[in-house]
Amino acid sequence: MRILLLGGTGEARELARLLTGEREHEIVSSLAGRVSAPIRPVGEVRVGGFGGADGLRDWLADNRMELVIDATHPFAGVITANAAQATARLGLPMIRLSRPGWTAGPGDRWYRVPDLAAAADTAAGLGDRVLLTIGRQGVAAFAGHTRPWYLIRAIDPPTDQLPPRHEILLARGPFTVSDESELLTRHRIDVVVTKDSGGTATAAKLTAARIAGIPVVVVDRPTLPSGVTVVTTVDEAREVLSAWVAAGRSGRPGGRR
Ligand code: NAP
Numbered sequence: 001m002r003i004l005l006l007g008g009t010g011e012a013r014e015l016a017r018l019l020t021g022e023r024e025h026e027i028v029s030s031l032a033g034r035v036s037a038p039i040r041p042v043g044e045v046r047v048g049g050f051g052g053a054d055g056l057r058d059w060l061a062d063n064r065m066e067l068v069i070d071a072t073h074p075f076a077g078v079i080t081a082n083a084a085q086a087t088a089r090l091g092l093p094m095i096r097l098s099r100p101g102w103t104a105g106p107g108d109r110w111y112r113v114p115d116l117a118a119a120a121d122t123a124a125g126l127g128d129r130v131l132l133t134i135g136r137q138g139v140a141a142f143a144g145h146t147r148p149w150y151l152i153r154a155i156d157p158p159t160d161q162l163p164p165r166h167e168i169l170l171a172r173g174p175f176t177v178s179d180e181s182e183l184l185t186r187h188r189i190d191v192v193v194t195k196d197s198g199g200t201a202t203a204a205k206l207t208a209a210r211i212a213g214i215p216v217v218v219v220d221r222p223t224l225p226s227g228v229t230v231v232t233t234v235d236e237a238r239e240v241l242s243a244w245v246a247a248g249r250s251g252r253p254g255g256r257r
Contacts, residue, residue: 001245004065005029006079007041010201011097012071014234016041024245028063032079034137036156050082057086067253069237070228071097075195077222084225093244093253095229097237099198101221102206109215112196116141116219119193123217124148127190131183133205134195134219136160151187174201180208193217229253 005016007029016029020043029041033048050056070083087094104110113119120142123130129149136154143161150166192209196218209216231237244253
């Protein structure tokens with residue numbers, strides 16, 4: 001079966017590695033091309049946008065794809081919506097692999113907000129020295145806040161408008177709790193801002209913030225489109241796919257809808 005695997009995450013690379021090893025599948029991984037030196041998945045890879053939902057629909061048809069697995073980051077809401085629209089129009093199944101979000105535990109001081117604009121307002125009310133760990137996109141939401149100082153951590157330098165008082169820290173996870181604790185102390189951080197990305201690779205900052213008693217502003221995920229099969233792990237994605245193939249590819253692949 002010819003499968004488009006929308007990637008840019010560790011889960012997508014893991015799935016590409018596992019499915020490429022299965023004889024019955026032909027996998028094409030797709031990367032947006034945002035990061036200058038991406039970690040490439042094994043197997044066939046294409047890079048760059050498709051040109052919206054219409055462009056993706058045409059690409060899927062031209063390349064005779066039979067299924068889309070969207071294993072992009074939980075906050076990559078545009079490509080997820082485009083993939084849902086394109087597959088619906090072609091009558092193709094789509095599986096959305098999205099790792100579970102984080103949940104607060106004892107000692108956490110979390111402030112959940114619906115979007116980056118609310119995160120900027122909330123963080124500015126909580127502290128003067130803010131660690132921004134939202135990636136380089138979306139930093140513009142903080143540009144209008146002139147009082148706090150921001151430590152902006154990202155893999156590549158941000159290109160959007162930035163808040164006047166800031167320092168850029170280029171780094172790629174995973175990070176350890178001791179790395180994160182040292183970072184919070186060295187920069188005298190008094191509030192952390194993060195997206196609810198989930199997973200372990202970037203969770204150490206949450207533990208470090210808890211230990212330091214620092215508040216964390218957590219941005220909620222975009223809502224998932226309807227009509228799409230949702231799974232939360234690489235194993236679950238493979239199980240759902242195998243079961244659907246074994247059942248003669250009829251109906252939609254199983255899992256939560
Ligand atoms: P997005 O806002 O949902 O998508 C914006 C546009 O980027 C899409 O309309 C599409 O362009 C293109 N695009 C996104 N993912 C693509 C993919 N896998 N293959 C081909 N084109 C893709 O996406 P984003 O949040 O910018 O994320 C871009 C990439 O970075 C994704 O691969 C995602 O997994 C990864 N990533 C994102 C985050 C995050 O916090 N958002 C964090 C880590 C990794 P066209 O409309 O032209 O098709």
